[in-house]
Amino acid sequence: MKWSWRIARIAGIDLYVHVTFLILVGWVALSHYLARQSPADAFTGVAFIFSLFAIVVLHELGHALTARRFGIPTRDITLLPIGGVARLDRMPQDPKQELLVALAGPAVNVALAAILFVVLELGGGLAAYGEVVRVGGRFLDQLFWVNVSLAVFNLLPAFPMDGGRVLRGLLALRIDYLRATQIAAAIGQAMAVLFGFVGLFTNPFLVFIALFVWLGAAGEASMVQMRSALAGIPVQKAMVTDFRTLAPNDQLGRAVDYVLAGFQQDFPVVEEGRVVGVLTRSDLLNALARRGKEVRVGEVMQRDIETGGPWDMLEGVLGRLQRRRCHTLPVVQNGQLVGLVTADNLGELLMIEQALRKAPR
Numbered sequence: 001m002k003w004s005w006r007i008a009r010i011a012g013i014d015l016y017v018h019v020t021f022l023i024l025v026g027w028v029a030l031s032h033y034l035a036r037q038s039p040a041d042a043f044t045g046v047a048f049i050f051s052l053f054a055i056v057v058l059h060e061l062g063h064a065l066t067a068r069r070f071g072i073p074t075r076d077i078t079l080l081p082i083g084g085v086a087r088l089d090r091m092p093q094d095p096k097q098e099l100l101v102a103l104a105g106p107a108v109n110v111a112l113a114a115i116l117f118v119v120l121e122l123g124g125g126l127a128a129y130g131e132v133v134r135v136g137g138r139f140l141d142q143l144f145w146v147n148v149s150l151a152v153f154n155l156l157p158a159f160p161m162d163g164g165r166v167l168r169g170l171l172a173l174r175i176d177y178l179r180a181t182q183i184a185a186a187i188g189q190a191m192a193v194l195f196g197f198v199g200l201f202t203n204p205f206l207v208f209i210a211l212f213v214w215l216g217a218a219g220e221a222s223m224v225q226m227r228s229a230l231a232g233i234p235v236q237k238a239m240v241t242d243f244r245t246l247a248p249n250d251q252l253g254r255a256v257d258y259v260l261a262g263f264q265q266d267f268p269v270v271e272e273g274r275v276v277g278v279l280t281r282s283d284l285l286n287a288l289a290r291r292g293k294e295v296r297v298g299e300v301m302q303r304d305i306e307t308g309g310p311w312d313m314l315e316g317v318l319g320r321l322q323r324r325r326c327h328t329l330p331v332v333q334n335g336q337l338v339g340l341v342t343a344d345n346l347g348e349l350l351m352i353e354q355a356l357r358k359a360p361r
Contacts (some may be wrong), residue, residue: 004078013064013086014076015057024081025049048139052146053079055112059105059150060086063162066104070097082208090319091165095172095180102165109151116144158195159188160216178228185221189214227315229350235317236310238349239331239339245270246279248298255284256293266328268337269301275330275337277301307332308341314349317341 004016025046032038032045057077064074064086075087092098120126120140127141129148155163164184171180192214199206244258246267255267265281279301287300306320307330321327321343331339 010057010077011061011065013061013074016076016078018078018080020081021053021079044139048142051139051143053084055109055143055147055150056084058112059108059154060084062104062108063101064088066101067092070094070101072101082205082212093177095169095177098165098172099169102162102169105162106151106154109147109154113144113147113151116140116147120144156191157184157187158191158213158217159184160220161188161213164188164191164213164217178224181221181224185217188217192217226346226350227318229353230314230318230346233314233349234310235308235312235314235329235331235339235341238314238345239310239341240264240345241339243268243340245337246297246301247271248276248296248301250297251293252284252287252295252297252300253293255279255297256288259284264340266340266342267297268328268330268340269297270337273336275305275307275332277303278305278328278330280328305330309333310338314341314346318346 003019005019006014007017008015028045028049029042033042035041056079060077064077067074067088070092072092073089075089077084077086088101092101117126123140126144127138129145132138132141132145154161155166157163157167159165159168159181164187167187168180168184171183192210194210195206195213196210199208199210243264244267246255246269248269248271258267259265259281267279268275269277269279277298279297283300283302287295305328308317308320310331310333317329321329321341327343329341330337331341
């Protein structure tokens with residue numbers, strides 16, 4: 001995610017913090033200071049925010065480590081003012097696995113709340129929720145109720161939040177996965193409208209959460225629909241066979257000539273008949289702006305690429321393209337480059353398939 005800094009690596013997962021998190025820290029420090037004009041209150045407020053986000057990291061690690069048990073790696077975890085986002089390589093297609101992954105995060109909050117409850121009861125008793133004071137209150141009481149609130153809030157059926165994924169998993173046990181996603185997404189967007197309405201009169205952060213839920217539900221529903229439409233279609237049906245290639249020693253000027261001629265935007269880079277990389281349009285433009293047309297292709301191409309075969313299924317190819325910075329997949333058969341698949345090709349194929357389905361029989 002842009003404007004994010006890597007601050008740690010936990011259990012093999014990179015942890016990032018978004019720049020807007022600093023705005024939240026500053027706002028909390030200022031609001032706590034102004035409440036009683038106390039620098040100590042400001043320090044306590046900042047400490048609470050960092051404790052809160054440590055809890056959020058543990059919550060996201062619950063999802064990530066459970067997904068890892070099912071062979072699904074997590075690319076990274078990013079801390080935002082509205083919470084944390086764990087980017088799994090993919091969501092489990094098995095509804096039971098999705099249920100376990102979705103429930104793992106809130107389960108961490110429940111476990112932390114149970115530990116804090118025991119500690120507080122041994123140390124003089126737990127304060128009721130209505131008695132907890134935001135500024136000047138007992139720190140452990142605040143953390144207990146934060147964990148309870150996070151567990152409850154995340155289990156609301158607001159897809160793609162945890163509760164929405166639990167809902168989809170339960171629905172998918174009985175009905176088609178696509179239909180289950182569509183129902184969960186519709187409920188999630190209805191919840192987003194509710195969050196936004198309540199947030200206008202109570203907490204502005206609810207408005208941001210509403211936007212996240214609305215866009216997330218729409219985006220994931222669209223992606224699942226696309227995967228469903230591509231299921232069973234081989235790469236050979238969508239790949240481009242009229243393309244130009246580059247060599248690592250070619251200058252970027254040759255790629256510019258190809259682009260202006262209207263051939264393509266991304267170029268496979270071939271050396272001695274073997275695909276060694278891809279020069280993408282964005283990498284080409286960035287290199288031209290920094291260094292000019294005389295730069296060698298091999299210096300700016302992407303080497304960490306995916307390749308596929310003509311009989312691979314497009315549904316799997318879509319997921320592989322999403323996991324990489326490079327959204328062009330060279331298609332190789334018997335060691336030779338025979339085609340290219342891009343996100344644009346997949347979109348065009350879907351439009352053609354939809355048009356054909358509407359044609360009179």
